[in-house]
Structure formats: structure tokens, C-alpha cells
Amino acid sequence: MFWCSKDLMVRVDQLCASRNIKVFCGDVYGYHGYMFSDLGQEHHYVEEKPKVVKGSSEANDGPEAKKPKVDPNETTMVKKTIGFCSLKEALEVDWTNEKAKSNLKRIPVDYFLLQVLLKFRTDKGRDPQPDSFAEDSQLLLQIRDDVLETMGLSSELLPNTFVSYCFSEMAPVCAVVGGVLGQEIVKALSQRDAPHRNFFFFDGLKGSGVVDYFGSK
Incomplete structure (x- = not known):
């Protein structure tokens, strides 16, 4: 799934899980991109x-x-x-839990960036646009504050500079994320080699990607 709202992705993931169908979703936002997979409780x-x-x-x-x-x-x-968890579980981690808080330093910032961008898409029905950069940048900062406050976290986790690098879609980032997504689909279908569990985040500014797991173990 691509270019979908959070609610739609969560709903589709739940329907697929009830029918034992594997789910992949992802997107690219400027220099950043992600991929999520739910291959079921037993893959x-x-x-x-x-x-x-x-x-x-x-x-x-x-x-x-x-x-x-x-x-x-x-x-x-x-x-x-x-085993994999649902997208809903992966996006609704309880960060007030002491164990979760103790792991904050190793959590990729892109996880929180994704939460902000999904909320922007829900509120505006679109992604941030270059032709409305000034307006969308201010809205992104406000959403960042609201989202992280709801999680019980400081807005400092996602520095203000993030708004300069999440507009439009960068072709090289699309190539990397699309390549990883294609690789994971082949691995899931062939049932050969360990799959990425359950998020892959790519940071085009650093030129590096990271795999991390969010949700129930």
C-alpha cells in the first residue's frame, strides 16, 4: 500500500490478517522513506x-x-x-512505559517523523507540498508538537529542521525504498532468508537505512 491514510492502512492490515494475507506498505517523503511489513503471527x-x-x-x-x-x-x-505484529500495534507503542523510554536513544527519528507525516495526511488529505512550503512547514511543526505530546515525549526528539527535508519525493530515495520493498516481497513469497522485521527506514541525508521492530514481541 502506498499514498494511503493511516486509518485505511490499519483497516486493510486487519482485514488481511484475518485472512492470513501478508501486508506491505511504504512511502517516500523527501529525503526520507519507510517500509512496513506484517507477515502474520507465524511466518x-x-x-x-x-x-x-x-x-x-x-x-x-x-x-x-x-x-x-x-x-x-x-x-x-x-x-x-x-512472528509479526499489526500495523496498529506498531504505530501505537506506549512510550510512557519505562522500558520503552529507556530505549528512546536508539529509536530512529524517522519513526516519529512517520507519525507526524501520517497525521498531516489525515488532517489535510494530502502530503506536504513545495508550493505551500511556508504554510505546510508551520503546520508540520504544530503537528509534531501535538503528536509527541500525545505520546508523552518531548518535541526535541524531532528537531525543527525536519521540515526542510520531507517535501515531495526524491527519485534516489524512491529507488532505495522500492528496491528494499521488492527484495522483501520476494523473500516473503519464496520463504527464504530472514525478513526485515518490521520497519525499514531510509534517511537520504545520511545515506543509510535501518531495520527496527516496533510493537508486541
């Missing part, structure tokens, strides 16, 4: 791992013979299962 996949060969004391003497050895030329497929 099965396999990972290719180097094969471990057990040592044998019959062929050789000494402790080295008994140690497991990793053969880089041989691999084995390991079956794994991982």
Missing part, C-alpha cells in the same frame, strides 16, 4: 547456514578431533519461524 522461512561437521575421536586423538568443525563449502537449510 516460516529457511536460512542457508554453513554445515557443522562433528569431530570424531576415532580418526584422531586429542581434544581438537572432538570439536565441531564448520565446512565453508557445505551448507544446510535451517527452518525458522518468526
Whole structure:
């Protein structure tokens, strides 16, 4: 899902979950972009791992013979299962919880930026536009204050400068986010390799992306 309101994405995610359908959504805002995935409460996949060969004391003497050895030329497929939470849970983390507050320093700022931009889209029925930069910038700052206050957090988490970098869609950022999204869809369909769980955020200013999990474990 792209260019959808928060309420619509949450509703579609809930409907898909009730029918065991995997969900992907994402967007690009200026230099920033994100991808979210909900692959269900139990997503099965396999990972290719180097094969471990057990040592044998019959062929050789000494402790080295008994140690497991990793053969880089041989691999084995390991079956794994991982669970995902709903989009609603991921966006409604209780930040008044002491454990959640203690993790704030490692939380990507883009998570809070996403909350602000989704609220802007809900209120205005559109995304911030370059031709109304002055007006939209002031509204974004006000929404930032309101959203973070509702979460019980300081507006300092998202510096005022964010308004200069979240207008329109940057083609290079679209390419990165779209590439990661496509990769994750292929992994989910093939059930091979560990999926990103559950958010991927890309910061074009830093030229880097981060995967982080929000919601119930």
C-alpha cells in the first residue's frame, strides 16, 4: 500500500490478517522513506547456514578431533519461524512505559517523523507540498508538537529542521525504498532468508537505512 491514510492502512492490515494475507506498505517523503511489513503471527522461512561437521575421536586423538568443525563449502537449510505484529500495534507503542523510554536513544527519528507525516495526511488529505512550503512547514511543526505530546515525549526528539527535508519525493530515495520493498516481497513469497522485521527506514541525508521492530514481541 502506498499514498494511503493511516486509518485505511490499519483497516486493510486487519482485514488481511484475518485472512492470513501478508501486508506491505511504504512511502517516500523527501529525503526520507519507510517500509512496513506484517507477515502474520507465524511466518516460516529457511536460512542457508554453513554445515557443522562433528569431530570424531576415532580418526584422531586429542581434544581438537572432538570439536565441531564448520565446512565453508557445505551448507544446510535451517527452518525458522518468526512472528509479526499489526500495523496498529506498531504505530501505537506506549512510550510512557519505562522500558520503552529507556530505549528512546536508539529509536530512529524517522519513526516519529512517520507519525507526524501520517497525521498531516489525515488532517489535510494530502502530503506536504513545495508550493505551500511556508504554510505546510508551520503546520508540520504544530503537528509534531501535538503528536509527541500525545505520546508523552518531548518535541526535541524531532528537531525543527525536519521540515526542510520531507517535501515531495526524491527519485534516489524512491529507488532505495522500492528496491528494499521488492527484495522483501520476494523473500516473503519464496520463504527464504530472514525478513526485515518490521520497519525499514531510509534517511537520504545520511545515506543509510535501518531495520527496527516496533510493537508486541
